[in-house]
Amino acid sequence: MRIGTLGNGLMAEALAGRWIKAGHDVMIGGRSRERAGELARRIGARAGSLQEAMEYGEVVLLAVPAEVAVAVVSGLELEPGQILIDCTNAVNHQDFTLDEPAMAEAISRAVPQARVVKAFNLAAETVWQDAPHGLGVPICGDDAAALDLVGELVRDLGCEPVHAGGLRRARLLEATAALAIGIWVNGGDVRGMFPPVEIAFGSVPPGS
Template sequence: MRIGIVGAGAMAEALGTGWAKAGHDIVVGARDAGKATDLAARLGARAGTFADAAAHGDAVLAALPHAAMLDVVASLADALAGRAVIDCSNPIVPGPGGLMLTTDGGPSAARLIADAAPDAHVVKAFNVCAAEVWARYADGLAVPLCGEDAGALDLVRTLVTDLGAIPLDAGGLDRAGYVEATAAFVIGVWFAGGDPRTVLPLVEHARG
């Protein structure tokens, strides 16, 4: 599969490394050409601009901080038309009681991205865990996916399984806000030294 990676940070490297090992054809695009070149060399991929990465991919990973995401995506809207765009961002900031959503009370980050590139097929995925987790511990993890387009979801399911992880259908893009809120809760518990897994029973006990 052809994959464009928009961004050259930790998430771009963690996910891109797994996909490169699976044999996918990757172009890394970044605002800083040196960072794109360095990451592409580590992945065995090609480097380019944001536009190069967007135009290359059957699937495009948007691996940018949420604060920078919308302007970049809007500038790439034409190139992203018809493509699966993976949003792994979290619109979270520190708050008085822990992490909070900057989108609280409004559209999710994934919906805002879909609005910025209305002809793209946005799929929310890979946002619950940090880059270090995807780099080292992806095997067996469930990855919630939210999206509307069946073809785009199929592509992203393939990319999830290529990392050794398990795709978990979580509904349409209207559900992405719940997944983002879950990430804020889970990451906050981890930072506080807790284990969010202890909140949930085994599935066979879930109904009492």
């Protein structure tokens, strides 16, 4: 699969590096060709501008700071149906709430021709460098084919996609990230917050 990244920071490096090892072709896109080229050389990718990476990718990872994400995608030309993975979190680091109610929805409104999928926002780049085998990765989106394709990329990390609903539910993923970051910064441990599903919900299947 051809994958483009918008951004050449730590998240782009972690995810793109793993996808290259899984056999995908990646182009790192950046506002600075020099910085994009440095990352591309480290992980064995191609390098180009943001627009070139957008055009290259069958799937494109949006991995820029949340505060500029909408402006970045708004300034690019997207083909109708372009699949755009949003891994951003607009977290207010003063009180660890959300600066914006839903980055994924804001991005989708800015580029309505794209198929936006929310994914990879619940963990830092260090996790994606060597994700635990079988780790569940929630993904949200409104297009079934786009969700399936992103699900393949999740599995290529050794993880399991967890379909979490339509794009409107992406705000819940972003709020979960803000909650977890706030707990962690204040010395808490979020790893044991969720009990096994049979304890949390009982043995009755949903909808019964």
